[in-house]
Amino acid sequence: MNRRIRELSARFGMPTDVLGRLEALEEQETVFVGTPEVMSFDAVRPMRRGIRFARIYPYSLKPTTFGMQVLGGQATRNLVELTDEQAKLLINGGSLNVKADVDNGFVLLKWQGLVVGVGFYKRPVLKSQIPRFRSVE
């Protein structure tokens, strides 16, 4: 398994075979995840294969909101459950003061039982890492 995937699986308590039959690809400081057919497609050079799963920084690995929305459902730790109002605030780019039983660092944000994105927790501040496209009401 890709060591980046292993690192994120460990942080979020995901099974070691979180990818199942999916494959990972590292390109341009990014980890992409997709089906084997997507990863092996070579008739032309695609602009994008699958979805972005994580960004690679010199001293950290940042999970992406869209990657975690798909695979984060298997996570068992470093999760923060949000109310409707908290979810809207964070999706709109805000931050919250919360007491959460999580490690400092990247956490997964859950709303209504679904992973909606990624936050960064530095006790007691939970800051949104969700990309902002448009406001949510």
Next chain:
Amino acid sequence: MLRRRFPKAFIERYSQFIPDFDAFLDAMQRPLRRTFRVNTHKATRDKVLELMSDLKPEPLPWFELGFSMPENGDSPSEREDARYGPHFPNLGKRIEHFVGLIYVQEAASMVPPLLLQPQPGERVLDIAAAPGSKTTEMSAMMQNTGLVISNDPSPTRVRGLIGNVDRAGCLNVAVCRMDGAALGRAVAGTCDRVLVDAPCSSEGTIRKSAQALDRWSVATIARFPSIQKRLIAAGYLALKPGGSMVYSTCTVAPEENESVVTHLLERYPEAEVGTAEIPGLKMRPGLSEWGRESFPEAVGRCRRILPQDNDTEPFFLALIRKPVGNSELRSSDLQ
């Protein structure tokens, strides 16, 4: 009611062959219902209905994952000039949209993938894909397996396509930015299914944009058939023997529809036109002639969705099959 002024040429052209023409004009002046599709990559139908129960979405009678929104306003007479205003909920600002549980998509635009029926594990080409509504629909139908090659030549439109593929959680999509004809040659003979949802004069969008009617002209229509003919031929070339293709547009003009299918049948006489049916959705047969042009009998198996029949945009659909045993590529195809 807000009366739109349809150009004289528009009325002269389309009153010739559109049945119930007054009902057609009437429907083209009514604002389009807001509709969405449940994205099964992210949530079940029941979960979405539970989360959106405040809006009381109504199921489309012909697609279990498609829903339309009732108006917010009480007075039907206000609907005519409300457009997408306060009488229709703004689905794009819902959390469910942001998270990708739903995809806001016009009802008729959900039909081409339903007709194409991509299956799990297959290789599918969406040759003119942006902004990605049909790519994401097909990806979900394939249960995030196999490969959807999703292409658009425009740098700006392909960015939106990638954004929608990300939001919908499509793990089986490779996004390309190429000329569609060149891509068809590059993957010649390898695709189980192909969708050619061709760029068109977009007469169908008149229901959601008054500007679309302002821009309408016969000269605008004349700009599209050449690219449409290139794309339908490229899509056919990409098919495996035994594979299926859907050609679709959101426009009414026969030059962009029946004439394009006729062009394909002239170039590839072995191509078969299937009968396009979706239970519960009313569709009309393709035309047999337009102006001085007579179309082959098979073109009558194409289908037209008219706005008065199902309260959607107008749409055109052709289901085409490449026969088994037709595996030879002509050298001229690859040039």
